[in-house]
Amino acid sequence: MHISDGVLPISVTVGCYVASAALVAWSARRTRNEELPKLAVMTAAFFVASLVHVPFGPTSVHLIIPGLTGALLGPSAFLSIGLGLLLQSLLFQFGGLTALGANALMMGLPALACGWFFQRYKGRTQLRQAFVGGLAGAAGTALAAIILAILLVAGGEDFFGVAKIALLAHIPVIIVEGVVSAFTIGFLTRVKPALLQTSFLRQTKAAHG
Amino acid sequence: MADVINIQMPLWQLLLLLLIPLAAITIMVVWLRRVAYKHSAPEEKRDWSVPPLADGSGTSLLHCWDVRCKIVTILVCSFAIASLSHLEPALVAIGVSLIILVVARVSFAKVLLRLLAITGFVCMFLVVMPFSVPAHNGDTVLVFNGMDWLGFNLRGLRLAATIAAKAIAIAVLMEPLLSTAPLPVTLHGLSRLGAPEMVGQMVLLSYRYLHVFRHEAWRMSSGMQVRGFRKRTDLATLRAVGNFIGMLFVRSFERTERVFDAMRARGYRGRFPEPAELRLRTRDLLLAAVWLTAGAALIAYDRIAW
Structure with a gap:
């Protein structure tokens, strides 16, 4: 679910912009310059998966899929999600640009958290990786819903009811997302485990010379 | 201030109050969606390897406007609209946006698609807020059949309507910003305004491959359908979708490498050629000044009138 323009108070909107600009800069710094075009192409893949x-x-x-994005891209995930949202706003007629910062925080922070969680606890066996991947996928959506609720509540007590409904509406997505992420990660451990290393960008680079 | 004003109403009026607007909105959304899709080209038949970037050919005031002025002005205006806090200025803002839409002569179907995309979120506010807003002194609450817990708070409705009006006004403004110049030119303007040049390049690259991967996903899913896969609510479907996404990632990542190698083979050094030469004229600045004054006037109206 996206936050649309005009919902959040202007101070929160601007604050979110500043925070996500800082995170994008950090994320871009953690990605090497030559990798940025590749990241752009991968963003397209994540975008399609989210459809x-x-x-x-x-x-x-x-x-x-904030959880999956984080698990596969690591620190670059925030940049990728910001780019995806910008694309959606520019070209797919989704909303305006004022809520971009808030939306980037809402999807990007969970991606970073889940990416870290997945890399930290994924272990070695295929089953465990799939299980941790599923947890990360579910947690990504759950965190996104919680951030959405917090941002809405920032508008004052008038928004409590809407925030609660928004949280409830995410429960089915959390379940589906967790199961699908577990299967996707399980598939990748069997087919192309190199993708699940956060530093995979660097490894493939070395392989190609 | 007076206490909360309770107005007793029979239950059937609640149904009337809720069901009729909801039904009207649903019918309108369905109809508008059909109209909007009819006017934009059918998706499957389009060749996705050639992205349909807005060609931006036109002679309206906004087409001739310097792209940097346009970006700054429309963004500042969007934020100005987002900061409004009363219903009447927000309605005026919709009016102003619609006038700009007419002046810019942009595709009406695209604006409709933009509005349809936000209906879900905005309708949630319109339906939930009248019932969930706590009653303050001076509020008018419609109570049905003496059920106190189900009060329809008019202040909540007004708040939700303000939010909806602001969302609509900003969404309408986006189309004149984006479709009165080709996307590469808009992005070039953005980078001339100080955004890193990489941002524009990444948007263009993602956009270009978005359609390739969408086509790939479409081919994969039609393959699955031919083999008898039907989407249901069960674990097997989720497993199939999980594998589908995994396969999409594997293929895209491999493609990423080939794309980048091909770019380097053609001498990519981190830059694309400049798509257009930008010149700032007096009338560009004049138009920006007029527009920004309108935005400032809106905020003043919002703050002073109440």
Whole structure:
């Protein structure tokens, strides 16, 4: 779920912009300059993955995948998510630019946290990696929902009810996201484990000379 | 200030109050979506390897405007609109945005798509806030059948309507900003304003490969359908979707390497050629000044009138 323009108080909007600009700068610094074009191409892949809809009872939910992005890209994930959101706003008619900072924080912070969590606890066996990946996927969406609720509540007590509903609405997504992430990570451990090393950008670089 | 004003109403009026606007909105969304999709080209038939960047050819005032002035002015105006806190100025802002839309002569279907994208979030506010806002002194609350816990607070409705109006006004402003110049020119303007040049390049690269991967995903999913895969609410579906995403990543990452090698083979040194030469004229600045004054006037109206 995206925050649309005009919802948050102007001070929160500007604060989120400043915070996410700082995080983007940090994230870009952690990514090597030559890798930036590659990161751009990968962002396209994550963007496409986030368009996948999964049926859930009578409705369908679409994946947000902050957890998976974090697990695969590590510190570069924040930059990638910011770029994805910018693209969505520029080209896919999604909302304006004032809420961009808040949305980047909402998706990017969970990605960083889950990426760190996944790398820290993934262990060695395939089963454990899939399990930790699933946890990271579910936690990514849960954290995003919590940040959304906090940002909404920043508008004052009038927004408590909306924040609660927004949190509840994310529960099905959290479940679906966790299971799908577990399967995706499990698939990658079997097919291309190199992708799950956060420093994989550097490794492939070395392989290509 | 007076205490909370309670107005007793029978229950059927609640249904009327809720169901009719909801039904109206739903019907409108469905109809508008159909209209918007009819006017934008059908997705499957388009060749995604050639991204349909807005060509930005046109002769309106906004097409001729210097792109740097345009970006700064529209962004500042968006933030000005976001900072409004009363319903009436927000409605005026929608009016101003619509006038700009007409002046810029941009595609109406695209504006519709933009508005449709935010309806879900905005409708959540419109439905939830009248019931969830705590009652303060001076509020008017409609109570149905004496059920005190289900008070329809008019202040909440007003607050939600203000938010909706601001969201609409800003969303409408985006289309004149983005589609009155080709995207590379807009991004070039952004980098001339001080944004790192890499940002623009990354947006263009992502956009270009977005369509390649979308096509890839589409091919993969049609392959799955041919093999008898149907989406259901069960674990098997989730497993299939998980593997699908994993496969998409594997293929894209391999492609990433090839793309970058090809770019370097053609002499990529971290720059693209400049898409346009930018010149700042007096009338560009004049237009920006007029527009920004309008934004400032809106804020003044918002702050002083109440």
